[in-house]
Amino acid sequence: MSGQQLAGINLMDVKTVCLGMLTDGEASGYDMKKCFESSFGHFFPAGYGSIYPALATLARNGLVEFEQVLQDGKPDRKVYNITEKxxxxxxxxxxxxxxxxxxxxxxxxxxxxxxxxxxxxxDTVIDNKLAEINEFLEMIEEFQSIECPGTGQGAQFVAGYGKHMASAFRNYIEENRKLLTKPVLADVKSAAG
Amino acid sequence: MSGQQLAGINLMDVKTVCLGMLTDGEASGYDMKKCFESSFGHFFPAGYGSIYPALATLARNGLVEFEQVLQDGKPDRKVYNITEKxxxxxxxxxxxxxxxxxxxxxxxxxxxxxxxxxxxxxDTVIDNKLAEINEFLEMIEEFQSIECPGTGQGAQFVAGYGKHMASAFRNYIEENRKLLTKPVLADVKSAAG
DNA sequence: CGCAACATGTAAGCGGTTACATGATTAC
DNA sequence: GTAATCATGTAACCGCTTACATGTTGCG
Known part of the structure:
Protein backbone atom coordinates (compact mmCIF):
# COMPACT_ATOMS: atom_id res chain seq x y z
CA MET A 1 0.00 0.00 0.00
CA SER A 2 2.49 2.68 -1.06
CA GLY A 3 -0.49 4.53 -2.53
CA GLN A 4 -0.62 8.09 -3.71
CA GLN A 5 3.07 8.81 -4.04
CA LEU A 6 3.13 12.19 -5.67
CA ALA A 7 -0.11 14.08 -5.32
CA GLY A 8 -2.41 11.26 -6.26
CA ILE A 9 -0.84 10.18 -9.53
CA ASN A 10 -0.11 6.53 -9.87
CA LEU A 11 -1.78 5.48 -13.07
CA MET A 12 -2.60 6.62 -16.55
CA ASP A 13 -5.52 8.96 -16.07
CA VAL A 14 -6.32 12.26 -17.74
CA LYS A 15 -3.98 14.10 -15.38
CA THR A 16 -1.04 11.90 -16.27
CA VAL A 17 -1.69 12.22 -19.98
CA CYS A 18 -1.79 16.00 -19.64
CA LEU A 19 1.55 15.90 -17.87
CA GLY A 20 2.91 13.77 -20.68
CA MET A 21 1.73 16.22 -23.32
CA LEU A 22 3.52 19.01 -21.50
CA THR A 23 6.89 17.22 -21.75
CA ASP A 24 6.85 18.33 -25.37
CA GLY A 25 6.42 22.00 -24.50
CA GLU A 26 3.94 24.43 -23.02
CA ALA A 27 0.26 24.23 -23.85
CA SER A 28 -3.15 25.47 -22.77
CA GLY A 29 -6.12 23.32 -21.85
CA TYR A 30 -7.64 24.27 -25.16
CA ASP A 31 -4.57 23.03 -27.01
CA MET A 32 -4.71 19.75 -25.15
CA LYS A 33 -8.35 19.29 -26.00
CA LYS A 34 -7.46 19.58 -29.68
CA CYS A 35 -4.77 17.00 -29.18
CA PHE A 36 -7.24 14.64 -27.52
CA GLU A 37 -9.60 15.17 -30.42
CA SER A 38 -7.08 14.59 -33.17
CA SER A 39 -4.92 11.73 -31.97
CA PHE A 40 -5.25 10.76 -28.39
CA GLY A 41 -8.99 10.56 -28.22
CA HIS A 42 -9.16 7.40 -30.33
CA PHE A 43 -7.93 5.32 -27.47
CA PHE A 44 -8.19 7.70 -24.53
CA PRO A 45 -11.02 10.21 -24.85
CA ALA A 46 -11.31 13.33 -22.70
CA GLY A 47 -13.45 16.45 -22.85
CA TYR A 48 -13.14 19.91 -21.34
CA GLY A 49 -14.96 18.67 -18.28
CA SER A 50 -12.06 16.33 -17.58
CA ILE A 51 -9.15 18.41 -18.80
CA TYR A 52 -9.73 21.72 -17.02
CA PRO A 53 -10.31 20.17 -13.59
CA ALA A 54 -7.28 17.93 -14.17
CA LEU A 55 -5.07 20.94 -14.90
CA ALA A 56 -6.42 22.77 -11.87
CA THR A 57 -5.57 19.82 -9.63
CA LEU A 58 -2.11 19.45 -11.16
CA ALA A 59 -1.46 23.16 -10.55
CA ARG A 60 -2.71 22.96 -6.95
CA ASN A 61 -0.29 20.12 -6.34
CA GLY A 62 2.66 21.85 -7.98
CA LEU A 63 3.02 19.37 -10.83
CA VAL A 64 2.47 22.11 -13.39
CA GLU A 65 2.88 25.87 -13.45
CA PHE A 66 1.01 28.33 -15.65
CA GLU A 67 1.01 31.91 -16.71
CA GLN A 68 -1.98 33.89 -17.81
CA VAL A 69 -1.39 35.17 -21.31
CA LEU A 70 -3.48 38.16 -22.33
CA GLN A 71 -4.44 38.24 -25.98
CA ASP A 72 -6.03 40.99 -28.00
CA GLY A 73 -9.33 40.03 -29.50
CA LYS A 74 -9.13 36.49 -28.16
CA PRO A 75 -9.79 35.32 -24.61
CA ASP A 76 -6.90 34.95 -22.18
CA ARG A 77 -4.94 31.72 -22.25
CA LYS A 78 -3.48 29.83 -19.37
CA VAL A 79 -0.25 28.40 -20.65
CA TYR A 80 0.96 25.45 -18.65
CA ASN A 81 4.43 24.03 -18.13
CA ILE A 82 5.43 20.86 -16.36
CA THR A 83 7.56 21.16 -13.21
CA GLU A 84 10.28 18.86 -11.94
CA LYS A 85 7.82 17.40 -9.46
CA ASP A 123 -27.87 -3.94 -41.33
CA THR A 124 -28.32 -0.37 -40.17
CA VAL A 125 -26.21 -0.87 -37.07
CA ILE A 126 -23.45 -2.51 -39.09
CA ASP A 127 -23.52 -0.02 -41.95
CA ASN A 128 -23.28 2.84 -39.49
CA LYS A 129 -20.34 1.26 -37.75
CA LEU A 130 -18.57 0.59 -41.03
CA ALA A 131 -19.04 4.23 -41.96
CA GLU A 132 -17.50 5.27 -38.65
CA ILE A 133 -14.53 2.99 -39.20
CA ASN A 134 -13.95 4.28 -42.70
CA GLU A 135 -14.13 7.85 -41.49
CA PHE A 136 -11.56 7.03 -38.86
CA LEU A 137 -9.26 5.39 -41.37
CA GLU A 138 -9.47 8.36 -43.72
CA MET A 139 -8.67 10.72 -40.90
CA ILE A 140 -5.71 8.73 -39.65
CA GLU A 141 -4.40 8.68 -43.22
CA GLU A 142 -4.67 12.47 -43.60
CA PHE A 143 -2.90 13.84 -40.61
CA GLN A 144 -0.49 11.41 -39.04
CA SER A 145 -0.64 13.21 -35.72
CA ILE A 146 -0.04 16.81 -36.75
CA GLU A 147 -0.37 19.48 -34.06
CA CYS A 148 0.31 17.07 -31.24
CA PRO A 149 3.43 16.01 -29.39
CA GLY A 150 3.31 13.04 -31.65
CA THR A 151 6.32 12.79 -33.86
CA GLY A 152 7.96 10.30 -31.49
CA GLN A 153 8.23 6.54 -31.87
CA GLY A 154 5.38 6.01 -29.45
CA ALA A 155 3.01 8.17 -31.43
CA GLN A 156 3.88 6.26 -34.59
CA PHE A 157 3.35 2.95 -32.86
CA VAL A 158 -0.04 4.03 -31.58
CA ALA A 159 -1.15 5.51 -34.90
CA GLY A 160 -0.11 2.28 -36.58
CA TYR A 161 -2.13 0.37 -34.02
CA GLY A 162 -5.20 2.43 -34.84
CA LYS A 163 -4.84 1.82 -38.54
CA HIS A 164 -4.10 -1.90 -38.18
CA MET A 165 -6.95 -2.58 -35.78
CA ALA A 166 -9.51 -0.49 -37.63
CA SER A 167 -8.69 -2.40 -40.80
CA ALA A 168 -8.99 -5.70 -38.98
CA PHE A 169 -12.32 -4.59 -37.54
CA ARG A 170 -13.63 -3.63 -40.96
CA ASN A 171 -12.45 -6.86 -42.54
CA TYR A 172 -14.03 -8.95 -39.84
CA ILE A 173 -17.36 -7.21 -40.13
CA GLU A 174 -17.44 -7.41 -43.91
CA GLU A 175 -16.55 -11.09 -43.96
CA ASN A 176 -18.86 -12.16 -41.16
CA ARG A 177 -21.90 -9.92 -41.18
CA LYS A 178 -23.83 -12.47 -43.17
CA LEU A 179 -23.71 -14.72 -40.11
CA LEU A 180 -26.08 -12.32 -38.40
CA THR A 181 -28.79 -11.92 -41.00
CA LYS A 182 -28.69 -15.46 -42.33
CA PRO A 183 -31.95 -17.17 -41.34
CA VAL A 184 -31.50 -20.06 -38.93
CA LEU A 185 -32.81 -23.54 -39.69
CA ALA A 186 -35.67 -23.31 -37.21
CA ASP A 187 -36.96 -20.16 -38.89
CA VAL A 188 -36.80 -21.73 -42.32
CA LYS A 189 -38.78 -24.70 -41.06
CA SER A 190 -41.46 -22.59 -39.44
CA ALA A 191 -41.70 -20.45 -42.56
CA ALA A 192 -42.23 -23.59 -44.61
CA GLY A 193 -44.68 -25.12 -42.14
CA MET B 1 -36.58 14.34 -26.41
CA SER B 2 -38.67 11.21 -26.08
CA GLY B 3 -36.31 10.18 -23.29
CA GLN B 4 -36.86 7.43 -20.78
CA GLN B 5 -39.53 5.46 -22.58
CA LEU B 6 -39.81 2.34 -20.45
CA ALA B 7 -38.41 2.80 -16.99
CA GLY B 8 -35.20 4.47 -18.01
CA ILE B 9 -33.95 2.01 -20.58
CA ASN B 10 -32.91 3.46 -23.88
CA LEU B 11 -29.41 2.18 -24.42
CA MET B 12 -27.13 -0.77 -23.94
CA ASP B 13 -26.23 -0.59 -20.27
CA VAL B 14 -25.87 -3.34 -17.71
CA LYS B 15 -29.63 -3.40 -17.16
CA THR B 16 -30.35 -3.98 -20.81
CA VAL B 17 -27.76 -6.72 -21.09
CA CYS B 18 -29.29 -8.47 -18.08
CA LEU B 19 -32.68 -8.31 -19.76
CA GLY B 20 -31.17 -9.80 -22.87
CA MET B 21 -29.62 -12.66 -20.95
CA LEU B 22 -33.02 -13.45 -19.47
CA THR B 23 -34.58 -13.93 -22.92
CA ASP B 24 -32.77 -17.24 -22.94
CA GLY B 25 -34.35 -18.40 -19.70
CA GLU B 26 -34.40 -17.68 -15.99
CA ALA B 27 -31.23 -16.86 -14.13
CA SER B 28 -29.93 -15.44 -10.87
CA GLY B 29 -27.60 -12.48 -10.47
CA TYR B 30 -24.87 -14.93 -9.64
CA ASP B 31 -25.45 -16.80 -12.89
CA MET B 32 -25.29 -13.58 -14.84
CA LYS B 33 -22.03 -12.63 -13.20
CA LYS B 34 -20.52 -15.90 -14.41
CA CYS B 35 -21.77 -15.12 -17.87
CA PHE B 36 -20.18 -11.69 -17.76
CA GLU B 37 -16.95 -13.30 -16.64
CA SER B 38 -16.83 -16.00 -19.27
CA SER B 39 -18.03 -14.37 -22.45
CA PHE B 40 -19.62 -11.00 -22.11
CA GLY B 41 -17.01 -9.40 -19.97
CA HIS B 42 -14.43 -9.25 -22.76
CA PHE B 43 -16.27 -6.41 -24.40
CA PHE B 44 -18.74 -5.36 -21.72
CA PRO B 45 -17.50 -5.90 -18.17
CA ALA B 46 -19.74 -5.82 -15.12
CA GLY B 47 -19.29 -6.82 -11.49
CA TYR B 48 -21.71 -7.65 -8.68
CA GLY B 49 -21.81 -4.00 -7.77
CA SER B 50 -23.42 -3.27 -11.14
CA ILE B 51 -25.50 -6.40 -11.61
CA TYR B 52 -27.40 -6.62 -8.33
CA PRO B 53 -28.48 -2.98 -8.30
CA ALA B 54 -29.44 -3.33 -11.97
CA LEU B 55 -31.68 -6.32 -11.22
CA ALA B 56 -33.23 -4.51 -8.26
CA THR B 57 -34.08 -1.55 -10.46
CA LEU B 58 -35.47 -3.78 -13.19
CA ALA B 59 -37.67 -5.55 -10.63
CA ARG B 60 -38.89 -2.26 -9.15
CA ASN B 61 -39.92 -1.16 -12.60
CA GLY B 62 -41.64 -4.42 -13.49
CA LEU B 63 -39.27 -5.38 -16.28
CA VAL B 64 -38.33 -8.59 -14.50
CA GLU B 65 -39.97 -10.83 -11.91
CA PHE B 66 -38.23 -13.12 -9.45
CA GLU B 67 -38.90 -15.86 -7.01
CA GLN B 68 -36.86 -16.63 -3.94
CA VAL B 69 -35.63 -20.21 -4.19
CA LEU B 70 -34.63 -21.80 -0.90
CA GLN B 71 -31.76 -24.28 -1.15
CA ASP B 72 -30.42 -26.70 1.42
CA GLY B 73 -26.82 -26.07 2.31
CA LYS B 74 -26.50 -23.24 -0.17
CA PRO B 75 -27.73 -19.67 0.17
CA ASP B 76 -31.10 -18.71 -1.23
CA ARG B 77 -31.28 -17.75 -4.88
CA LYS B 78 -33.35 -15.08 -6.51
CA VAL B 79 -34.32 -16.47 -9.86
CA TYR B 80 -35.29 -13.81 -12.35
CA ASN B 81 -37.54 -13.94 -15.38
CA ILE B 82 -38.16 -11.26 -17.96
CA THR B 83 -41.67 -9.81 -18.25
CA GLU B 84 -43.53 -8.62 -21.32
CA LYS B 85 -42.76 -5.05 -20.34
CA ASP B 123 9.62 -4.58 -22.80
CA THR B 124 7.93 -5.48 -19.53
CA VAL B 125 4.74 -3.63 -20.41
CA ILE B 126 4.63 -5.27 -23.82
CA ASP B 127 5.48 -8.77 -22.61
CA ASN B 128 2.76 -8.55 -19.97
CA LYS B 129 0.21 -7.43 -22.53
CA LEU B 130 1.19 -10.22 -24.91
CA ALA B 131 0.76 -12.73 -22.10
CA GLU B 132 -2.72 -11.35 -21.43
CA ILE B 133 -3.65 -11.60 -25.09
CA ASN B 134 -2.42 -15.18 -25.33
CA GLU B 135 -4.34 -16.13 -22.22
CA PHE B 136 -7.44 -14.63 -23.74
CA LEU B 137 -6.94 -16.49 -27.00
CA GLU B 138 -6.48 -19.81 -25.21
CA MET B 139 -9.61 -19.24 -23.19
CA ILE B 140 -11.73 -18.27 -26.18
CA GLU B 141 -10.47 -21.43 -27.89
CA GLU B 142 -11.46 -23.67 -24.96
CA PHE B 143 -15.02 -22.76 -24.25
CA GLN B 144 -16.76 -21.16 -27.16
CA SER B 145 -19.37 -19.58 -24.91
CA ILE B 146 -20.42 -22.48 -22.74
CA GLU B 147 -22.80 -21.77 -19.86
CA CYS B 148 -24.10 -18.58 -21.42
CA PRO B 149 -27.07 -17.78 -23.63
CA GLY B 150 -24.52 -17.83 -26.38
CA THR B 151 -25.23 -20.49 -28.93
CA GLY B 152 -26.90 -17.98 -31.22
CA GLN B 153 -25.48 -16.33 -34.31
CA GLY B 154 -24.75 -13.16 -32.41
CA ALA B 155 -22.65 -14.94 -29.83
CA GLN B 156 -20.66 -16.64 -32.57
CA PHE B 157 -20.12 -13.35 -34.33
CA VAL B 158 -18.91 -11.72 -31.15
CA ALA B 159 -16.64 -14.61 -30.19
CA GLY B 160 -15.18 -14.53 -33.68
CA TYR B 161 -14.60 -10.83 -33.28
CA GLY B 162 -12.69 -11.43 -30.07
CA LYS B 163 -10.48 -14.03 -31.67
CA HIS B 164 -9.86 -12.03 -34.82
CA MET B 165 -9.04 -8.79 -33.02
CA ALA B 166 -6.88 -10.38 -30.36
CA SER B 167 -4.82 -12.05 -33.08
CA ALA B 168 -4.52 -8.78 -34.96
CA PHE B 169 -3.44 -7.07 -31.74
CA ARG B 170 -0.79 -9.70 -31.08
CA ASN B 171 0.51 -9.58 -34.63
CA TYR B 172 0.76 -5.82 -34.58
CA ILE B 173 2.66 -5.77 -31.32
CA GLU B 174 5.06 -8.50 -32.38
CA GLU B 175 5.81 -6.87 -35.70
CA ASN B 176 6.16 -3.33 -34.42
CA ARG B 177 7.49 -3.45 -30.90
CA LYS B 178 11.01 -2.86 -32.15
CA LEU B 179 9.90 0.64 -33.15
CA LEU B 180 9.66 1.49 -29.48
CA THR B 181 13.00 0.30 -28.18
CA LYS B 182 15.03 1.19 -31.25
CA PRO B 183 17.36 4.06 -30.32
CA VAL B 184 16.66 7.28 -32.17
CA LEU B 185 19.34 9.10 -34.15
CA ALA B 186 19.80 11.86 -31.59
CA ASP B 187 20.53 9.29 -28.87
CA VAL B 188 23.07 7.51 -31.01
CA LYS B 189 24.83 10.80 -31.67
CA SER B 190 24.95 11.84 -28.04
CA ALA B 191 26.19 8.38 -27.09
CA ALA B 192 28.99 8.71 -29.63
CA GLY B 193 29.84 12.30 -28.66
C1' DC C 1 -26.84 37.96 -39.41
C1' DG C 2 -25.34 33.78 -37.73
C1' DC C 3 -22.00 30.48 -36.87
C1' DA C 4 -17.40 28.73 -35.93
C1' DA C 5 -13.24 29.35 -33.51
C1' DC C 6 -11.08 31.01 -29.58
C1' DA C 7 -10.87 30.18 -24.41
C1' DT C 8 -12.01 28.77 -19.53
C1' DG C 9 -14.44 27.09 -16.23
C1' DT C 10 -18.50 25.06 -12.80
C1' DA C 11 -22.10 21.92 -11.30
C1' DA C 12 -24.94 18.21 -11.40
C1' DG C 13 -25.52 13.68 -12.48
C1' DC C 14 -24.69 9.06 -13.75
C1' DG C 15 -22.73 4.73 -13.88
C1' DG C 16 -19.29 1.64 -12.62
C1' DT C 17 -15.65 -0.02 -9.24
C1' DT C 18 -14.22 -1.35 -4.78
C1' DA C 19 -14.70 -2.47 -0.30
C1' DC C 20 -17.51 -4.04 3.22
C1' DA C 21 -20.81 -7.38 5.38
C1' DT C 22 -22.57 -12.22 6.06
C1' DG C 23 -22.43 -17.17 6.23
C1' DA C 24 -22.80 -22.30 5.08
C1' DT C 25 -20.67 -26.16 2.55
C1' DT C 26 -17.29 -28.69 0.10
C1' DA C 27 -12.90 -29.93 -1.58
C1' DC C 28 -7.86 -30.01 -0.89
C1' DG D 1 -7.53 -25.65 8.56
C1' DT D 2 -8.14 -22.96 4.74
C1' DA D 3 -9.51 -21.68 0.56
C1' DA D 4 -13.04 -21.72 -2.97
C1' DT D 5 -17.82 -21.89 -4.30
C1' DC D 6 -22.26 -20.64 -3.58
C1' DA D 7 -25.19 -16.34 -2.98
C1' DT D 8 -26.87 -11.49 -2.16
C1' DG D 9 -26.54 -7.12 -1.21
C1' DT D 10 -25.08 -1.93 0.47
C1' DA D 11 -22.35 2.28 0.65
C1' DA D 12 -18.82 5.14 -0.48
C1' DC D 13 -16.12 6.73 -3.90
C1' DC D 14 -14.21 8.09 -8.18
C1' DG D 15 -13.99 9.86 -12.57
C1' DC D 16 -16.03 10.94 -16.72
C1' DT D 17 -20.06 13.19 -19.36
C1' DT D 18 -23.16 16.78 -20.17
C1' DA D 19 -25.10 20.96 -19.68
C1' DC D 20 -24.65 25.48 -18.33
C1' DA D 21 -22.36 30.13 -18.25
C1' DT D 22 -19.74 33.95 -20.69
C1' DG D 23 -17.81 36.84 -24.27
C1' DT D 24 -15.06 38.49 -28.61
C1' DT D 25 -13.41 38.29 -33.35
C1' DG D 26 -13.74 37.09 -38.03
C1' DC D 27 -15.66 34.90 -41.91
C1' DG D 28 -19.27 33.79 -45.20
Missing part, protein backbone atom coordinates in the same frame (compact mmCIF):
# COMPACT_ATOMS: atom_id res chain seq x y z
CA UNK A 86 5.46 16.87 -12.36
CA UNK A 87 8.11 14.99 -14.30
CA UNK A 88 8.63 12.67 -11.35
CA UNK A 89 4.91 12.07 -11.06
CA UNK A 90 4.73 11.30 -14.76
CA UNK A 91 7.50 8.73 -14.41
CA UNK A 92 5.52 7.04 -11.67
CA UNK A 93 2.51 6.96 -13.93
CA UNK A 94 4.57 5.39 -16.70
CA UNK A 95 6.05 2.84 -14.32
CA UNK A 96 2.90 0.73 -14.13
CA UNK A 97 3.84 -2.61 -15.66
CA UNK A 98 0.25 -3.62 -16.37
CA UNK A 99 -1.61 -0.70 -17.88
CA UNK A 100 -5.21 -1.55 -18.74
CA UNK A 101 -6.67 -1.79 -22.22
CA UNK A 102 -10.41 -1.76 -21.83
CA UNK A 103 -13.13 -2.14 -24.38
CA UNK A 104 -16.75 -1.31 -23.66
CA UNK A 105 -18.82 -2.11 -26.69
CA UNK A 106 -22.52 -1.49 -26.82
CA UNK A 107 -22.13 -2.40 -30.47
CA UNK A 108 -21.09 -5.99 -29.73
CA UNK A 109 -23.56 -6.25 -26.86
CA UNK A 110 -26.32 -5.28 -29.26
CA UNK A 111 -25.27 -7.75 -31.93
CA UNK A 112 -25.03 -10.54 -29.35
CA UNK A 113 -28.81 -10.30 -29.38
CA UNK A 114 -29.06 -10.11 -33.15
CA UNK A 115 -31.58 -12.96 -33.16
CA UNK A 116 -34.00 -10.58 -31.44
CA UNK A 117 -33.58 -7.90 -34.09
CA UNK A 118 -34.87 -7.49 -37.61
CA UNK A 119 -32.47 -7.87 -40.52
CA UNK A 120 -32.98 -4.17 -41.27
CA UNK A 121 -31.97 -3.16 -37.77
CA UNK A 122 -28.86 -5.30 -37.94
CA UNK B 86 -39.13 -6.09 -20.02
CA UNK B 87 -39.15 -7.51 -23.54
CA UNK B 88 -40.44 -4.21 -24.87
CA UNK B 89 -37.76 -2.30 -22.99
CA UNK B 90 -35.11 -4.63 -24.38
CA UNK B 91 -36.34 -4.01 -27.91
CA UNK B 92 -35.97 -0.29 -27.32
CA UNK B 93 -32.44 -0.87 -26.11
CA UNK B 94 -31.66 -2.87 -29.23
CA UNK B 95 -33.21 -0.22 -31.48
CA UNK B 96 -30.31 2.20 -31.10
CA UNK B 97 -28.83 2.51 -34.58
CA UNK B 98 -25.48 3.84 -33.34
CA UNK B 99 -24.33 1.79 -30.39
CA UNK B 100 -20.95 2.92 -29.07
CA UNK B 101 -17.73 0.93 -29.24
CA UNK B 102 -15.31 2.58 -26.84
CA UNK B 103 -11.72 1.84 -26.12
CA UNK B 104 -9.90 3.29 -23.13
CA UNK B 105 -6.32 2.19 -23.25
CA UNK B 106 -3.84 3.13 -20.58
CA UNK B 107 -1.58 0.70 -22.40
CA UNK B 108 -1.44 2.82 -25.56
CA UNK B 109 -1.34 6.04 -23.55
CA UNK B 110 1.71 4.71 -21.75
CA UNK B 111 3.47 3.63 -24.92
CA UNK B 112 2.77 7.00 -26.54
CA UNK B 113 5.38 8.25 -24.09
CA UNK B 114 7.77 5.38 -24.72
CA UNK B 115 10.61 7.85 -25.36
CA UNK B 116 10.40 8.75 -21.67
CA UNK B 117 10.73 5.14 -20.56
CA UNK B 118 13.62 2.72 -20.34
CA UNK B 119 13.82 -0.17 -22.78
CA UNK B 120 13.28 -2.53 -19.86
CA UNK B 121 10.07 -0.82 -18.84
CA UNK B 122 8.76 -0.92 -22.39
Missing amino acids: GREALMEGLANANPAHKLRSEFLATLWFAHLMTAEQI | GREALMEGLANANPAHKLRSEFLATLWFAHLMTAEQI
